Amino acid sequence: MRNSWGAWDYHRPMNVLRLSMGLMLALSSSAAVGAETDCVPLIEKAWVRAAPPGASTLAGYLVLRNPCAMAVDVVDVESLDFGMPMIHRTEQVDGVSRMRPAGKLQVPAGGELRFEPNGLHLMLMKPLRPLAEGDTARLRLVLADGRRLYAEVPVRREAP
């Protein structure tokens, strides 16, 4: 399942994607992963900020909500539309704004993780096609347990 985009079908509704992901998990992992994996964290309010044509980097934001009974760790972001997507955090150091790789991010049970301007964000480098306002970017967050959370994210000028 790792490095495979096989479960990615741009046109299928999300609940079907989730179901097929659940089935794949059921087939690929046995008792080691319990029924807990049926519960999937949710990507909400996702958007990519529109940038001028030719921009080498776009920024993405979202809320990752974890309604499950166990914490989940987010370790990476992948995309069909960017050659080098990363998770960054913006920090103020001595009054200067800096960005650095965020590392592993834990979302507690029942909690949420907010990717928002001037904080945690998706740093979407090397666009593989032009993405203008109204377009949709395909992203997925990678969890430490190997699961992927898919999102089709609108390109917008402002937060939804």
Ligand SMILES: [Cu+2]
């Ligand atoms: Cu950044």
